[in-house]
Amino acid sequence: MRAHNLALVLQTVANSADRLSRAGIAGATGLTRATVSALVDDLIAGGLLIELEPAPRVGAGRPAAGLALAPDGPAGLGLEINVDYLAACVVDLTGAVRHRFVTHADQRPLDPPATLAALGRVAAPARAAAAADGLALAGAALAVPGLVTVDGVVRVAPNLGWLDVDVPAMLPAVPALADLPLVVDNEANLAALGELRAGGDREPTFLYVSGEIGIGAGLVLDGELYRGGRGWSGEIGHLTVYPDGPACGCGANGCLEQYAGQEAMAANPDRAAAALGIALAGVVNLLDIGVVVLGGSYAPAFDRLRAGIETELHRRALTGHLAPVTLQAATLGPDAAMRGAADVVIGAVRADPARWLGSATRSG
Amino acid sequence: MRAHNLALVLQTVANSADRLSRAGIAGATGLTRATVSALVDDLIAGGLLIELEPAPRVGAGRPAAGLALAPDGPAGLGLEINVDYLAACVVDLTGAVRHRFVTHADQRPLDPPATLAALGRVAAPARAAAAADGLALAGAALAVPGLVTVDGVVRVAPNLGWLDVDVPAMLPAVPALADLPLVVDNEANLAALGELRAGGDREPTFLYVSGEIGIGAGLVLDGELYRGGRGWSGEIGHLTVYPDGPACGCGANGCLEQYAGQEAMAANPDRAAAALGIALAGVVNLLDIGVVVLGGSYAPAFDRLRAGIETELHRRALTGHLAPVTLQAATLGPDAAMRGAADVVIGAVRADPARWLGSATRSG
């Protein structure tokens, strides 16, 4: 129970827009001020919260001591493997990006161990930079453009040429990552999380569409990433748009990817926008999604695509009259996935601070 | 915390296939036998659990006293308004249907107050029958074929001709329902819940498709009904199948309903099956759904539709190789929605027994 309430207090501070005090937390959570005081003391002692200068009060009364997430608390290492680049970033507990390393290199000629070794060479300076800041890493998360099981096995990443790559099993060969708990997830899923956390004021329910060579999507429902029964939801690229359309690599015909993939979009942007609108209308009708965020290569093309998408979307979205559907461009650009990966790590700390308090030897 | 653990114990008993004892609950939940004993005593005293005859043991040791949900505990009143019938049922805490009343009558000529009055005339004998059994009703839930807000306002029910009908506000005029807490929800949503709870061993994630005059769907994700950001998910009938197809009443072209609605299906079953397969493949790709349950008028036609649906579904479902998609016929037939409605009521009791224990004057 203490674990639960610690998480409640920490999340309340993390999610609040304005600076909270102990009394403010008590009001927001329903706990007593006494309880909140005790919990906050633990969180401060554990290095997860810090106390700020008392804010100048408006009315009478003792001024409230502001509380905030500790910038020197546990940080997350966000990693990304993509077709033409590798990336790593360090995000502290407050969500601020402290360090960022990207190397551009085509990964397709490399086999998975070589790619992971190269990833290690990007992760190593990131870890060194974190250590130099006195930041302890709570873990790492890795974004990969493919279908990933809950165990971290990449079942298939077509554009990387990966098939059944057991990433966790290969970690001991990567010194820079061997000693960190690692989560592996789909690139679009993590990018959606990145947009949720770092992309300003997002609705708690939205669809993130990532237009790369293929088209992926991450679905955030009620503030949580929906991964599907087996972990590979979001394959929006193979939604059928024209059942009798051109053959797709997946074996079917008329998939969205044939119209709105990077090459097809370059050839015919208007057709790409219309196809996207048709596919998105289906998603909106099925899931009652109010916000669609366009990322990847769609983000820079947003202004050109928007009208074409909206024409079909509004015509075909059933509840459009009752509640509008909003199109938005992604705000994080190519960093979304690694930001989301790092957010997974610090999100885990925020969701279960008791684990961190219990395990933290706090060497740094 | 006690509230949480009471729910944990009750749910454990409810969800367990075989008869549990106090010690069995302790093993399943991780609580101590002593704690479970105390909680079980409260639940028995509150009339939510009963103690059964000790089961004959296999090995040595004191025989375990079996525990089960109390058949005379709080019951749920499930209600349904549909185009050509009204229905009410009483489901006890164990999930057994104790009483069932259906009247067939076309509701389209009636205005909403008249329909609600007629519903009251179906609900009254159901309540009388429940009272005769000594059952106290914990509440009621109503299934309506339309879009319903969380407040119970029916925004639009096209086939009933309803528009912005505030059902809770009209309840005081219906004596048989005036004194019960009432939840209103979409028919397909509740039917999906009915199939989840009462339809045998269902996967925790599936799509329920209800083919009536229109086509609705209820989405159960991880054992919970997903209602969408604003409460009206599941409008699968207006997924685009052929973008340039025939005009639909919704203003778009080529909606699934134009091919697989009741009339279109009668005219061309093969085409209906193919269209369903295309639409369902999209859902499967997007949400990684492993099971699709066909209900409403699709259930009796299941054997005839199956092959045609599967052809398109398997061709277009991307992860079909990795994890198969299973088609199933609904098992509850036309009762699914009202069963699901009643399940909502008893599900609320099971999820928060402390509230019932606290509020129960237990008059009957």
Place this chain on the structure above:
DNA sequence: GGGATTTGTTTAATGGTTGAATTATTTGAC
């Protein structure tokens, strides 16, 4: 019948929350 075995209850102890009283710090009125 005695020992083994498992269930269920009792007892004291523990951990964490609550509520009331107390202290701390400011504003505003006289």
Place this chain on the structure above:
DNA sequence: GTCAAATAATTCAACCATTAAACAAATCCC
């Protein structure tokens, strides 16, 4: 300038629910 009012945070005793361990109950096996 002092005092009252207001608000924030802490302290402390009481309480509640869980736990652990001992104990009682009920059966099987030898």
